Amino acid sequence: MSAPSTAVTSLASADLPMPVPAEEYDRCPVTDVVRLMSDKWSMIVLVLLGRRPHRFNELQRGIDGISHRMLTRTLRGLESSGLVHRRVHATVPPRVEYALTPLGESLLEPLSGLADWAVRNWPEITAARSRVPVS
Amino acid sequence: MSAPSTAVTSLASADLPMPVPAEEYDRCPVTDVVRLMSDKWSMIVLVLLGRRPHRFNELQRGIDGISHRMLTRTLRGLESSGLVHRRVHATVPPRVEYALTPLGESLLEPLSGLADWAVRNWPEITAARSRVPVS
DNA sequence: CGGGATCCCCACCGATACTG
DNA sequence: CAGTATCGGTGGGGATCCCG
Secondary structure (H helix, E strand, C coil), rough: CCCCCCCCCCCCCCCCCCCCHHHHHCCCHHHHHHHHHHCCCCHHHHHHHHCCEEEHHHHHHHHHHCCCCHHHHEEEHHHHHCCEEEECCCCCCEEEEEEEEEEHHHEEEEEHHHHHHHHHHHHHHHHHHHCCCCE | CCCCCCCCCCCCCCCCCCCCCCHHHHHHHHHHHHHHHHCCCCHHHHHHHHCCCCEEEHHHHHHHCCCCHHHHHHHHHHHHHEEEEEEEEEECCCCCEEECCCCHHHHHHHHHHHHHHHHHHHCCCHHHHHHHCCC
């Protein structure tokens, strides 16, 4: 029940009266990684690519409601963070395959820990929200 | 190399040509929990409250740069999801103490798993980003 | 087939001022 | 001390059209 020895973030665990400097949470690795997946589409793209590599339109057909533009932007974002690899086959018509990098695959494991928690506690969260109609 | 048996989200793991219905990721527990912490201040508030309960202004002094208004909104959000408890002492002047609920405390554990990954792989992520100057 | 360019809307967030 | 109200900037995200 006491705090785990492993800090939740990189923040020091001391109980200081000093304010936490802005850089420590502004560029906090944990915050950054959480935000990486918090946009509307990144998570589902990671999940689908976690099963197997996909082509562009294959991904779009696999995700209900995503626009052409947003799939591009989502993939660019994941690619620029090193989670997704983009392989272009110089054929006609062009063929582009997206797959998780080893880094991207390694994210799935800690993510599933959080996922388990989310699924287990989902009823309690939604119940709490329903008690406060609208903030 | 193969997919972990524990699904990252509640999505089924079958390899169907059917698009994933919008509700499955739109109201996905995992996505929701990730977004819960992805705003600018929620994570640092959770961390501070994870150490010990705090009063309102005590929190504000502890977080560099947060405005009065945003601290209120952040706390309301966490409270409405059942992660934070708000105790009002009917004194003059008023005294309000915020603390993690058992639900909030239980989140710290899976979160630290993700935090460890984030800290370990932070260099690789930033390195990848620096290779693509601006998208 | 895969992707860029443009336009527009809206939620997030900061600053400021006011209140019990 | 602990809030709420209002205003405005900014970035995410959808719709649409154009391109190699």
